[in-house]
Amino acid sequence: MGSALVILIGLSTVIASLPAQTPTTTAPLSLERYRSVADSILHAGLFSGKAAAMLADLTGSAGARLSGSPGAERAVEWARATMRANDLDNVHLQSVMVPHWVRGSQVEAAITNTMTGDPIGMHACALGGSIGTPVAGTDGDVIEVKSLEEAAKLGAAAQGKIIFFNRPMDPTLTNTFEAYGRAVDQRVNGVVAAGRVGAVGVIVRSMSTSIDTLPHTGMLHYDDSVTKVPAVAISTLDADRLSAMLVSRPSVHVRLRLDCRTLPDVESANVIGEIEGSEKSNEVILLGAHLDSWDLATGAHDDGAGCAQALEALRLLKTLKLRPKRTIRVVLFMNEENGLRGATAYASQVNDTKEKHIAAIESDRGGFAPRGFEVEGEDADVARLARWARLFETMGAERFSKGESGADVGPLKKHGALTIGLIPESQRYFDYHHAASDTFNNVNPRELELGATAMALLAYLISEEGL
Amino acid sequence: MGSALVILIGLSTVIASLPAQTPTTTAPLSLERYRSVADSILHAGLFSGKAAAMLADLTGSAGARLSGSPGAERAVEWARATMRANDLDNVHLQSVMVPHWVRGSQVEAAITNTMTGDPIGMHACALGGSIGTPVAGTDGDVIEVKSLEEAAKLGAAAQGKIIFFNRPMDPTLTNTFEAYGRAVDQRVNGVVAAGRVGAVGVIVRSMSTSIDTLPHTGMLHYDDSVTKVPAVAISTLDADRLSAMLVSRPSVHVRLRLDCRTLPDVESANVIGEIEGSEKSNEVILLGAHLDSWDLATGAHDDGAGCAQALEALRLLKTLKLRPKRTIRVVLFMNEENGLRGATAYASQVNDTKEKHIAAIESDRGGFAPRGFEVEGEDADVARLARWARLFETMGAERFSKGESGADVGPLKKHGALTIGLIPESQRYFDYHHAASDTFNNVNPRELELGATAMALLAYLISEEGL
Numbered sequence: 001m002g003s004a005l006v007i008l009i010g011l012s013t014v015i016a017s018l019p020a021q022t023p024t025t026t027a028p029l030s031l032e033r034y035r036s037v038a039d040s041i042l043h044a045g046l047f048s049g050k051a052a053a054m055l056a057d058l059t060g061s062a063g064a065r066l067s068g069s070p071g072a073e074r075a076v077e078w079a080r081a082t083m084r085a086n087d088l089d090n091v092h093l094q095s096v097m098v099p100h101w102v103r104g105s106q107v108e109a110a111i112t113n114t115m116t117g118d119p120i121g122m123h124a125c126a127l128g129g130s131i132g133t134p135v136a137g138t139d140g141d142v143i144e145v146k147s148l149e150e151a152a153k154l155g156a157a158a159q160g161k162i163i164f165f166n167r168p169m170d171p172t173l174t175n176t177f178e179a180y181g182r183a184v185d186q187r188v189n190g191v192v193a194a195g196r197v198g199a200v201g202v203i204v205r206s207m208s209t210s211i212d213t214l215p216h217t218g219m220l221h222y223d224d225s226v227t228k229v230p231a232v233a234i235s236t237l238d239a240d241r242l243s244a245m246l247v248s249r250p251s252v253h254v255r256l257r258l259d260c261r262t263l264p265d266v267e268s269a270n271v272i273g274e275i276e277g278s279e280k281s282n283e284v285i286l287l288g289a290h291l292d293s294w295d296l297a298t299g300a301h302d303d304g305a306g307c308a309q310a311l312e313a314l315r316l317l318k319t320l321k322l323r324p325k326r327t328i329r330v331v332l333f334m335n336e337e338n339g340l341r342g343a344t345a346y347a348s349q350v351n352d353t354k355e356k357h358i359a360a361i362e363s364d365r366g367g368f369a370p371r372g373f374e375v376e377g378e379d380a381d382v383a384r385l386a387r388w389a390r391l392f393e394t395m396g397a398e399r400f401s402k403g404e405s406g407a408d409v410g411p412l413k414k415h416g417a418l419t420i421g422l423i424p425e426s427q428r429y430f431d432y433h434h435a436a437s438d439t440f441n442n443v444n445p446r447e448l449e450l451g452a453t454a455m456a457l458l459a460y461l462i463s464e465e466g467l
Numbered sequence: 468m469g470s471a472l473v474i475l476i477g478l479s480t481v482i483a484s485l486p487a488q489t490p491t492t493t494a495p496l497s498l499e500r501y502r503s504v505a506d507s508i509l510h511a512g513l514f515s516g517k518a519a520a521m522l523a524d525l526t527g528s529a530g531a532r533l534s535g536s537p538g539a540e541r542a543v544e545w546a547r548a549t550m551r552a553n554d555l556d557n558v559h560l561q562s563v564m565v566p567h568w569v570r571g572s573q574v575e576a577a578i579t580n581t582m583t584g585d586p587i588g589m590h591a592c593a594l595g596g597s598i599g600t601p602v603a604g605t606d607g608d609v610i611e612v613k614s615l616e617e618a619a620k621l622g623a624a625a626q627g628k629i630i631f632f633n634r635p636m637d638p639t640l641t642n643t644f645e646a647y648g649r650a651v652d653q654r655v656n657g658v659v660a661a662g663r664v665g666a667v668g669v670i671v672r673s674m675s676t677s678i679d680t681l682p683h684t685g686m687l688h689y690d691d692s693v694t695k696v697p698a699v700a701i702s703t704l705d706a707d708r709l710s711a712m713l714v715s716r717p718s719v720h721v722r723l724r725l726d727c728r729t730l731p732d733v734e735s736a737n738v739i740g741e742i743e744g745s746e747k748s749n750e751v752i753l754l755g756a757h758l759d760s761w762d763l764a765t766g767a768h769d770d771g772a773g774c775a776q777a778l779e780a781l782r783l784l785k786t787l788k789l790r791p792k793r794t795i796r797v798v799l800f801m802n803e804e805n806g807l808r809g810a811t812a813y814a815s816q817v818n819d820t821k822e823k824h825i826a827a828i829e830s831d832r833g834g835f836a837p838r839g840f841e842v843e844g845e846d847a848d849v850a851r852l853a854r855w856a857r858l859f860e861t862m863g864a865e866r867f868s869k870g871e872s873g874a875d876v877g878p879l880k881k882h883g884a885l886t887i888g889l890i891p892e893s894q895r896y897f898d899y900h901h902a903a904s905d906t907f908n909n910v911n912p913r914e915l916e917l918g919a920t921a922m923a924l925l926a927y928l929i930s931e932e933g934l
Binding site: 394447 | 514676
């Protein structure tokens with residue numbers, strides 16, 4: 001792009017992407033009414049937004065934030081202090097007991113060199129929740145499978161073996177979250193499938209859209225009735241290499257050495273603050289994200305970005321003196337990654353209060369440019385929100401669709417809340433997800449801020465208009 | 468994002484973002500007809516696409532590609548060889564004479580330390596086309612202005628001074644190309660404004676959305692009737708620092724030293740290949756991008772990405788055996804950055820042929836996730852293309868709007884072609900544009916490929932349905 005191009009574009013020019021079923025009766029009125037609100041939120045965010053600054057502060061001062069870790073506790077204190085600094089109402093902690101898994105200092109997934117007997121290391125990491133191995137390690141010949149079903153069919157052939165789950169995320173799905181959802185059963189349930197057939201360990205291909213040397217961690221689930229086996233993720237490059245070896249060699253022997261372990265639960269907290277509604281303060285619109293992260297990086301996209309956006313959304317409304325009719329609350333949940341204890345605890349006390357949660361909007365898909373929102377409801381719920389789509393176009397967030405909200409706000413659905421997920425562009429998310437590369441330098445400040453402005457606007461519209 | 472979330476989303480879920488004025492009469496038919504085509508193009512692109520591989524090859528083998536440079540000539544040969552390898556029809560070069568500016572080995576923009584007299588360097592680069600300075604350099608006190616008008620008003624006060632143009636790109640515009648368009652006059656025309664009032668040199672704040680240490684180059688235009696002065700861009704961080712100094716000090720003295728110069732024009736070429744139409748081969752749908760780049764990096768986004776996407780669009784159609792009714796041609800233009808000689812030469816010979824160019828689609832806004840297309844035409848032209856919007860939704864490219872196409876296809880408008888620009892997400896483009904950071908590692912392969920699939924589909928739809 002040289003200097004010849006000068007763009008003059010206005011809202012009128014993007015009319016071609018307006019929602020089809022905008023009810024032309026009601027929409028123009030409410031659009032007219034809220035246009036200046038949308039413009040002022042966008043302007044304030046892009047001109048003097050603080051989302052990136054808050055994310056830099058969280059990732060820099062708290063660091064990695066796995067539940068039970070010192071980093072998670074620093075994050076709780078940081079969040080409380082930041083909410084107070086932003087002058088939110090009713091800032092408080094909700095105590096919650098969380099699992100405490102520690103990675104330890106040792107990880108080895110080494111292929112035995114058949115000539116020399118020396119180990120050939122792979123880029124690996126223990127999966128979250130994995131048991132450790134004996135000091136000498138756990139070793140066996142590798143059997144590659146593409147699914148849990150294939151592992152179950154191995155039967156006795158799996159005795160003493162290490163099962164290698166190597167079904168990639170489907171690259172042909174534009175929605176990378178769908179590809180993740182269809183592949184992650186290997187990481188979550190592979191250990192049980194392997195234990196059932198007498199295997200001694202599990203290797204999983206990293207859940208990643210990138211072919212590189214980074215291992216991606218994430219939670220696994222054991223079944224107490226099945227022998228527990230240790231599990232690691234290896235990088236996608238190592239997975240391809242291992243798979244090729246299994247074709248060219250009669251057998252490939254691998255040794256796993258891990259000293260990770262699970263310690264007793266520890267006390268942690270959800271961090272909560274709000275802007276009290278001026279008219280219906282007992283009706284709540286919740287903005288949610290999770291404060292904990294995995295331990296290989298500082299969780300900038302997952303989910304520091306969501307925390308910064310939820311905090312920024314409320315900061316923007318306060319800065320612009322947009323006092324909502326209903327209460328707009330930010331809840332930074334603890335332990336989304338490996339237990340969902342924070343979300344469960346929050347939902348469990350909703351009935352004890354006189355409050356009514358009418359909507360809950362979660363940001364947990366990375367700090368990328370927003371495309372819109374997914375609504376976990378009926379077509380009518382989508383259409384109701386889509387009436388406002390035009391107001392979100394300059395933010396790039398005009399897509400309203402039926403879909404998934406998020407793990408932390410999910411439990412609020414049965415309490416009557418319409419649960420909604422902020423949907424950013426998804427192509428890059430799984431390059432970084434749960435890997436050492438999920439750091440601040442991979443977040444674009446403008447893309448992050450645009451998501452925060454979209455959350456602020458949607459929360460405000462719901463608070464003023466109801467659902 | 469933990470493992471709890473499993474997404475099941477289909478086209479039906481994004482219905483809320485369908486174009487408003489889709490003519491429900493004709494659209495469903497053609498949509499129905501082309502759904503499988505759209506699906507097969509997307510599938511082939513994401514499963515075994517070559518856009519990223521071609522971009523890696525171009526940037527790696529040709530390197531930086533400023534017109535007249537050895538890199539530009541390597542790029543011409545690379546493009547011809549790649550078109551032949553992709554089995555395109557009528558692969559050939561169109562000879563064109565291009566300017567030949569060389570940066571030289573020296574760039575200095577140094578602030579004189581008032582205590583010691585030592586120079587304090589700034590991160591700077593010569594602007595494209597700038598004259599050099601005497602070996603001893605050109606020096607003067609700095610005057611900061613925010614516009615060409617402000618510079619003109621300086622009058623005699625500018626005699627012997629160095630004028631510092633420091634109006635930032637407007638961060639509040641979501642469309643960063645609009646912000647660029649409103650700021651770039653300082654870089655392009657600052658030297659003439661400065662020369663007119665007797666200034667001896669120009670410093671321009673880099674055209675960038677990022678606050679960092681990278682200077683961004685780009686073309687300037689002299690007026691032969693006005694004394695030519697040398698010009699540099701400094702990084703946004705240095706611009707802020709220099710501006711602060713000008714507030715705190717009575718005067719700031721700067722010396723510029725440049726040995727850049729313009730050599731005689733040299734011969735280069737546009738590179739052209741196509742898939743000949745099966746029924747109306749004399750009607751052409753052109754896919755355009757520019758082969759040249761600036762010299763500070765390998766021009767991965769600007770415009771290696773566009774070249775790879777245009778080549779990939781044709782490769783996908785051939786791979787899928789989608790023989791178009793009309794001819795679909797790729798033209799990789801030479802010299803978009805500092806002369807537009809390739810585009811001018813191509814347009815100038817259109818009338819000599821029996822061909823009719825019905826549409827020209829350019830990709831020159833970076834290899835980011837596509838959002839849609841801007842159409843340089845009437846509302847009716849936008850609406851005609853927007854009938855197909857639903858087919859582009861899984862590619863994320865369903866926005867059809869009135870706007871700008873691109874510098875290289877622009878001249879084809881007066882020859883009757885509907886000119887169209889591929890519009891990717893724009894937040895990151897100007898972090899890299901014309902700077903040392905515009906490299907392959909800053910391009911996401913999936914985002915790049917999605918743009919190529921959208922170009923392939925639009926070209927095919929126009930070739931089958933006409934306009």
